[in-house]
Amino acid sequence: MYRHLLVTVDGAPGGIDAIGHALELARAVGARVTFMLTGAAPDSRLSGARLPEHGAKVEAAARAQGLSHAIAGAGHPGSGHPGAGDAAPGVLAAELGCDLIGVAALPHDADAAACAQRQHLLTTSGVPVLVCTSRRSPAEARVMARCLDAHRAVGGLLHVLMASGADVDVDVDVSAQQQQADTQDALASLAALQRARVGTAAEARLFAALRVRAECVAAELDELDRQRRRDAQALDALLRIAADGLPSAAFDAALARYAHGAFEQMGRMEGVIFPAARRYLGDADWAGLDESLADGAAAQPPRANEPNEPDDARRASD
Helix, strand or coil: CEEEEEEEECCCCEEEEEHHHHHHHHHHHHCEEEECCCCCCCCHHHHHCCCCCHHHHHHHHHHHHCCCCEEECCCCCCCCCCCHHHCCCCHHHHHHHCEEEEECCCCCCCHHHHHEEEEEEEHHCCEEEEECCCCCCCHHHHHHHHHHHHHHHHHHHHHHHHHHCCCCCCCCCCCCCHHHHHHHHHHHHHHHHHHHHCCCCHHHHHHHHHHHHHHHHHHHHHHHHHHHHHHHHHHHHHHHHCCCCCCCCHHHHHHHHHHHCCCCCCCHHHHHHHHHHHHHHCHHHHHHHHHHHHHHHCCCCCCCCCCCHHHHCCCCCC
16 A cells, blocks of 8 residues: 655646646545655745745645645755755656656647656656546536636746746836735736635536535635635735735735735635546536636536536535
């Protein structure tokens, strides 16, 4: 039985499936997980948040699953393997004593270098490699794409905000007033996007459907709701601090804390909630979600007695 999994995390589109599969497998067999942040160096602008984006996400997902975990990456603090992000997964797995490597399936349009690297891993690794594939119906793929697009949009705005503070230089002819206006515009866009995510967007509809189909994730969904309310208050505080004038050390520290919380929240969704949706929602559920998103109808969760969910998911409580 597997006891220690090494899972590569590189931000590629299929990475969410690799993380979800690995966490579910580790929980089922009682294994611990080491995440390998390939090519991901810590972001100094997130120093107050302790972890770079991908590290914050996977740590939150593993913690939500109650799993023993560690992170190895390019110079990641506490990894014990400086520069591990530059090592081959097979080499690192052997060094750490892992007995299984989890990687995402390559996209159909992967470049030649990525294909060659994957082939090298599969043919030379002394540790078994699990390639985590994703088989989704067209409706499910479209719904999940909307959810992940929203996550990327949030991440993009956060990176813009953090970069705007990092780029401030007394020799650059950029007025403090312009920086403040740009920052407030970005914060307003972020607030609008976050409100949509919990109101009418794909995530809100997905969560409503999942509450009906899978009672086992109700506590996790409740915790995410609490985090969203907390993050909304933190975002309001950021707007007030920005209004007092920029650049500001207080704003930078508050932004780092908010970014860490936002990335953690998205990690819990990607590593716990989305895999649960894949397991418990049936084709009819995905088709209904896809149709409602296409026509902009109000979110309507499925009725609990509709016989469309998978047999093992009906009124799931395990």
